[in-house]
Amino acid sequence: MARETTCTVSRREFLLGAGAGGAVALSGCVENVRSDPDSGGGQVIVKGSSTVYLISDLMAQEFMAPDDVNINVTVDSTGTGGGFKNFFCKDDSDVNGASRPITDEERTSCGESNVEPVEFQVGRDALTVAVNNEAEWVDCLTYEELSRIWRDERVERWSDVREEWPDEPIKLFGPAPTSGTYDWFNNNVIGEDYDHTSEHEQTEKDNIIIQGIENDPYAMGYFGYAYYSENRDRVKAVPVDDGSGKGCVEPTLENAQAGSYPMTRPLFIYVNRQSLARDPVFEFISFYLEEAATGLVSEVGYVPVDEATRDDNLAKLMLERP
């Protein structure tokens, strides 16, 4: 039989090549480095709020900057609620960024899979309401007006908010219900007695909100201050009056720090208590909490925590470590 034809040879070579490739790939599994807990390296999975994403990402970058750090901190933005529901409470992530405190349901759901969330405040955000640059008629909005615009039974036109404003429909852009920003806005601005409207363009990507506002002169939207500070010339931020007698206050980091801007909200990270037992997670969180009081946070566009909060955080970290 003609065994030694050219086809047989090339086939054998091909098989050999494929076998060698397979061997290389398999030995890739053998020499596990970071996913192997004994290796000295490690992995930290951070999910959650798109607002806190910007801080966590910068923290990860600074934490991993020294060459000898073999810890892979991966950061993802899934929205506060999305992160809790799909990853953190299923024990699929170590840290969840949150732009609002965890809810009781989330705590229960986490408890069912033995995930014990530990809360740390890592900064403050000045939630910003923005309109199109051409909307020169708006120079202040009260909580009452914002609530009427964004609640479920909302007013449809600018002239319905104030009579002197144009008789045009208000186009709304805002975060999705999985977002902590959405929940915070609903509870604190719209009011807990009302539901957030579902007639707005929903997105987890704050740039899309800015883009939407930019392209429609009668649009309005809200998002974290960091996105406004990077896009000041594209949209116009509206000063807000919460009705407590302080009048209209502009969204700036100074006003947020001084506490005069009403829509200032705390930003949190939640850490799985079991994960803290792992050195890479503990080291990263120590670094994070230490740096949360420094310029790193304001570099992104948020307000750092004060030193008392930082010290509280670090003490809590030591206490909570299993």
Add this chain to the structure above:
Amino acid sequence: MPTGEAEWHGAESEVSQTRGRVFEALCLSATSIALVSVLVLLLYVANDAFKPLSADPGWHLVILVTLVLPAVGLALYYYRIDEPAGEVAYTVTGLPIVGFLLAGGLGVVFAELLAIDEYFALVIGVAAVVALLFAHTRLRPTAPLERVVLAPLLSIVVVFGTPPAAIAQFIGPDDWQLVVDPAVTVPGLGWHLDLGGFALTVPGLPYRIVSLPELVLKSPVLPLPSLQLLAALTLPIAGLAGWFVGRRHESRQDGLLATGLILVGGAATLALEPATGVAATTWLVVYTTTVVPLAVYVEGVYRRGQLAGLAFPVVLVAGGLAGAVLTRALGLAGPDVWLDWGYLTSAPNSDPALAGIYPALVGSIMLLIVVVMMTFPIGVGAAIYLEEYAPSSGLVGKFVTLIEINISNLAGVPSVVYGLLGLAVFIRWAQIPNGSIIVGGLTVGLLILPIVIIAAQEAIEAVPDSLRQASYGMGSTRWQTVRNIVLPEAMPGILTGTILALGRAIGETAPLLLVGIAASVRLAPNSFFDLGSAMPRQIFTWAFEPQAEFRYGVLAAGVVTLLVVLLVMNATAIVLRNKFERTNT
């Protein structure tokens, strides 16, 4: 009109050609709309990535005079007057480019996946298996079936150890610490497995048989990494090149001489480290992938006497160097490109100027390895069964037709759906960590599996039935026919189809989002179970960064990188197809 004299109907009036002309024009405009829109998109992206307008006009002028005009002139000369030399010119220019890409790929492998000493040990292990099998062929030439059984057994024992280290690690590293080292033999302990509460003890297997590569790695007298590479990488390539040259010259001596020369050249690169400060291993990899193939090819050209083609790369390099020297001397600034060496080798950064794509590039390559390992055997196997073995008549035949229709439909299912499937099957059910390379690869592999099956089926179907009949007529069995006739004939088509499907796999984003591949990953994965990123996922992240530099410059550079990888893959598909077609017909 039956008349006696034949008369042309409509001799005085013409048939209207208007409809035909209009149809042709419509087709032409459809083609041009498609081409122009793609071209505009590519130009737009390339403009963002390279920012050619940021350069001095003088810089463009100098480059035009020193590099572009001579190259275009020479190309025109080849095209008009000396076409064979043109072929030499583009091969001799393309070879180093492919070689450098290959060197980059190897560099990534050695840096992230498989350290040089691990590779060296593995090569020794594989070589031992091949040598043992070869010896078996010599000793017992009439027992091919025995070899079929022996080959996988030997590979496992020699290359992976018994039980294989990967499996041992899955079972539980704690229990293995006792027995992983042959030095620590615990007599009478037995082979103990703890499968999460379910314990299994095999008496009489006192310790794990360590594989040859592990033994090599533990050896106290490992040579320098550069010497390891010389032995494990340059030596096989030199042997291959020597065999090739020997066949071309029809002289075994010339072949041996070529092998020797290549090895001497490789050893000479070791002297470059002290001279240049660049590691000897880097020089050796570049030498092996770039200089060696080029030298072998140029030797052939020299033999045939087609030296005119060799002028082209010389003109390119000399023009580039002259341009660089002149622009520097005249102080003309080049374009401020996003896509540069730093971009390819650094991690994503919150500062656009420092941002790079390296971890995502490595992640994409590893993802593709997983995809290939999964889809190629399963896809081609399924296609062979469906085309060659599955019954085509009766009730079962109808069932097979139903399955084939389903596969075609699966090829059109949106990728998000596959993402959900991957989430449900691999993460929730099989408990593979979310965001890891293997989960991404398996999910994207599922996505392109139907495409691979269909492409392979079509390639197998295209093999003429007369070939099969002839093979049966010679007395071959069905297995012999499939192995010797159908598969070699269909292989170019199968490979092309698979590589084009891989092109789709490398660009998929939606399934990766669903299986939790993270937005920002700063370390390249160095195992398939590590968390990793992929190029399209990284591009998606950049598209939503607050700063505009990300959304335009950095993102565009990422798109260009992805396109280049894609083009290289498609070019490989074409070369493979041509190569196989040439050798098999």
